Amino acid sequence: MLKVGVVGATGYAGEEVIKILLAHKSVSITELSAVIDKEESFSSIFPAFKGKLDIICKKPDPEAMAKNVDLVFLGLPHKVSMDVAPVFLKAGKLVIDLSADYRLDPDVYKIWYGAEHRDKTNLGQAVYGLPELYLEKIKKAKLLSNPGCYPTGIILGISPALKNGIVEFSRIISDSKSGVTGAGRKPDLALSFPEVNENLKAYKVNDHQHKPEINRILSDVAGHAIDIIFTPHLIPMNRGILSTIYLRLTKSLDTKAAVGIYRNFYKGKPFVRISDEGKLPQIRDVVGTNYCDIGLKVTGGDLIVVSCIDNLKKGAAGQAVQNMNIMCGFPETEGLL
Amino acid sequence: MLKVGVVGATGYAGEEVIKILLAHKSVSITELSAVIDKEESFSSIFPAFKGKLDIICKKPDPEAMAKNVDLVFLGLPHKVSMDVAPVFLKAGKLVIDLSADYRLDPDVYKIWYGAEHRDKTNLGQAVYGLPELYLEKIKKAKLLSNPGCYPTGIILGISPALKNGIVEFSRIISDSKSGVTGAGRKPDLALSFPEVNENLKAYKVNDHQHKPEINRILSDVAGHAIDIIFTPHLIPMNRGILSTIYLRLTKSLDTKAAVGIYRNFYKGKPFVRISDEGKLPQIRDVVGTNYCDIGLKVTGGDLIVVSCIDNLKKGAAGQAVQNMNIMCGFPETEGLL
Amino acid sequence: MLKVGVVGATGYAGEEVIKILLAHKSVSITELSAVIDKEESFSSIFPAFKGKLDIICKKPDPEAMAKNVDLVFLGLPHKVSMDVAPVFLKAGKLVIDLSADYRLDPDVYKIWYGAEHRDKTNLGQAVYGLPELYLEKIKKAKLLSNPGCYPTGIILGISPALKNGIVEFSRIISDSKSGVTGAGRKPDLALSFPEVNENLKAYKVNDHQHKPEINRILSDVAGHAIDIIFTPHLIPMNRGILSTIYLRLTKSLDTKAAVGIYRNFYKGKPFVRISDEGKLPQIRDVVGTNYCDIGLKVTGGDLIVVSCIDNLKKGAAGQAVQNMNIMCGFPETEGLL
């Protein structure tokens, strides 16, 4: 049994990682930590886990935790992970980081996250954990940088079209809609129920910190610099991201052909499902699952893509476990179906 | 006092018209009708109106109703209005129709609504009731065709840019998100709470019946044929439509200049508010009001417009009353502030 | 025009008071204050008020504000009001306090709010602002203590039965369900959207700070010490409190007779509506209104009462304005219909 620890166990992503791991055959959760007032059993903090996970959730002490784990998930805020990951790496442990700290070049990171990167050594070896694109690299990763929630759905929704050269590089638009857990578990007036419920807003229009991450990977896929237009929206629901993506076709193509191209691209990938022609996915098809469901429609000269994920599963914890499975040689879908 | 009737009084739009009229100084509601099992007081059907509106809601009988009203609001389904409006018009009454029956040319109507138009005579004289664009025509209208909910927010969000020639005619994209009352009050599994709540979906992608209406008016504004890309989405909230609109700039322009152009365009229009540079409207700013709030952001070569309305106010009943005010010479804002 | 100030203008109750006053004929809002980072126009803080209320919202300075108002609404947290009210009272201004600071005897206050009362002088003269019970006293009030949200609906739901001696004094149970705005506008993890949405909980079971307030007034009504059993619940909706009240009948009675007793009790009271026999109110009947709707059902030996209010209207701001109307000799319903 692989001994696994979770740092940031009380965040939405950390809790979700734990939920998934409890059903995983080859893993034992040996350590939990979080910034908490007093150390107590995880099931005291979250009664839903009563009888399922009663070990103590400790205050953060990476050095101590490193002695009792083979692999650690870091569910930490940005700018904190880069101080914690090196401790585990130095101790020879595998690290799966769910923050943005290892997703960007240091100069881009500084622009978008407002801080000098403090772990450039490890940054250079971090592997971007989108298994549908980087499977082989993930197999050998020691430090896995788990993708952001928006980037996961958007990159998976655009890559087949870019890779197959059927759409223009310019004016790629992703109009994305996210549930509220995407903002993390924290006291924040803007996330308060009456502020979000019966409301809807666009925010950080074309100025969201996930944009450089999306651009970086899409440019890698296209072999050409890509700069998308990206508008995130906050939706009054707990979970899920639906991205409506507008791509300009470079050649005449019908929906059926597009579906064929996408299915071919994701052949053998267990967590991407392409909707039949004439159908589109919706959030409830993917909530609670690790799937990214993608629907396509050719209309006029545009290919419109609808991409759906559960932001806490394929957009965070589920993908993190998928990456763990690949890194550790477990079946890719173990614990995730 | 103007004697007013409401046909379809139990629908969301009809009920909202009534709510507004109850606070209107120059109007008396004399007649209500709806397809109901038994005729009873309106406050028996909707207890919220107890002590406010206790007149009987009758079964439909346009001829009879026409004798006791000066003006009638038709809150009827598409394809029903065109059989009812002529009765009131023939009796010399003013008609404000909230359906789609008088918004399109008969041939386009047939394509999108699947029926031959049965009142082409009156159709030719119907005035499209978007007061910010067609004020003078509305003043003289006998048959007012009230705009659709999506078209109202989208047309108001795009017109200033088109009229001022700052954006391209092609590849105008409106990614629109609507609350559930937009679909009307009716038993429908797809609108059932558990099907909508914690869900989110795109529907009728670039194939929604409001598209030809939008195209018709925008083409009129631009003096050039416009064919937008329009994707509606269903959001788990009761009210509100937020449209995120992507326009390709034809000239270099910053956000401040765009704000100036929009404010100039809507100068003196009481129900359009343009957000300050750096701010964007959200749904809760407009819910319960007749405002259309519009925010702008220039980014790269695009002008991104965020347009918010309450679909039952500015998107239906509020705009209908605004039109009544103009048609009858009342102050445009009476009952609406 | 009465010059009115609102302290705590950015809270839910303060904002709602302002919304109501904007439609009030005899009132002019001259001063707003709140604990804010910088002083700016109220419509900059809440864009929904753009074009409706553009005066500056200032940082708190009661002495200065007192010079420019005739009456002030205090929408402050408990334990803050008792330091602010005396300033306005000393300056000879009318005060309507929406906090709990003037609702209880000082010794009871200390037990439930954990603080010594610091304004016992004025406390002795404060009038409890439930107009349906204390109209004459309110007319002469200088310091009006506005009732809590739960107490309003519960007291109105029980008083007629107690006063008419048809129910037992003991084992009165109120099982109450509240929307989230009842908890105030503040950053609080427990009020965060994903924590409240798709969830439901009882809290402070028979231990809520509104219990002594309810007991005090009901004891006054009954002329006998009353100690209710009171369980509040948090419901995933923005507004509204529905209390289901279980009362043991002391005599044989049918629902029709109970309806008669209640209607008689509230005869001439504009904001209490008793449902017809066989019908029960629901939250949407009262949301956005100042009504308390009450439904009754006799079953077995019990009288079950369902009482509905909008917690921000009749449960806070609406009732506060109703009290202002009475204190100032305006029509009781002005601004509230």
Added chain:
Amino acid sequence: MLKVGVVGATGYAGEEVIKILLAHKSVSITELSAVIDKEESFSSIFPAFKGKLDIICKKPDPEAMAKNVDLVFLGLPHKVSMDVAPVFLKAGKLVIDLSADYRLDPDVYKIWYGAEHRDKTNLGQAVYGLPELYLEKIKKAKLLSNPGCYPTGIILGISPALKNGIVEFSRIISDSKSGVTGAGRKPDLALSFPEVNENLKAYKVNDHQHKPEINRILSDVAGHAIDIIFTPHLIPMNRGILSTIYLRLTKSLDTKAAVGIYRNFYKGKPFVRISDEGKLPQIRDVVGTNYCDIGLKVTGGDLIVVSCIDNLKKGAAGQAVQNMNIMCGFPETEGLL
């Protein structure tokens, strides 16, 4: 592998049974049926099941289905099950019925469901499937009558107190709050999103068809006729029932002692969890699980019980699978943790 069929596969309960069975080690789903327009794969109807369950969902034909199953779940409306169950029983198959058709004596059934019972023979042998009370009988059941959603949470919340003689038999009150899936998947205006969202109501006050079921079982537990007061409420959330139960103590007792009595009663029962003294369960602790979480508080002379279940799991499909496990000799928790 046990061959299992699901009749009514497209209802909420049927779909949930299927979801659970897909993760069950000893079961193979061989047959699905529902009232549908055309026979197609289950994953075509519900795309969420794509790649997980692609067999055809057929139109109802019990005789044909009986040939290819060992056990069948009936997720049918009341008054339909009693015509279908006999077909499977005659063919020697095990039947788990989720409707109310086999829960009541025929005369009581007639009063509450308005129909003569048409299968009195099998009714006499039906076993009430609440495993925490009737384990031994369930082991031998051929026709299992699965409890209603409200009854499950209420009976589990009251039984320990009744059985231990610590509460009075009279004036037992259950104030229950349910999510919307409890009403079933069907087009119904009253269940439409805008009618339920931002609303809250009591319904069928002390007159709900689950009341005689609760009374029947509680009377059996108490050895004394019980007639509870039961008020159901509809809450704007998808899943979950929270019942707040008021019981009059017959002896002096503190919360700690009550917790002890309840824990002792449910010793060894895997799906009932009693909260620690001072804590109460909430809906999110049980959503998605088969647990019934129960919290207790002694206050004054009353024992207040808060009982939480997921209405589709422990309140329907989860309990149905738990019963299947017991009937077939599988581990009781198989597929349910």
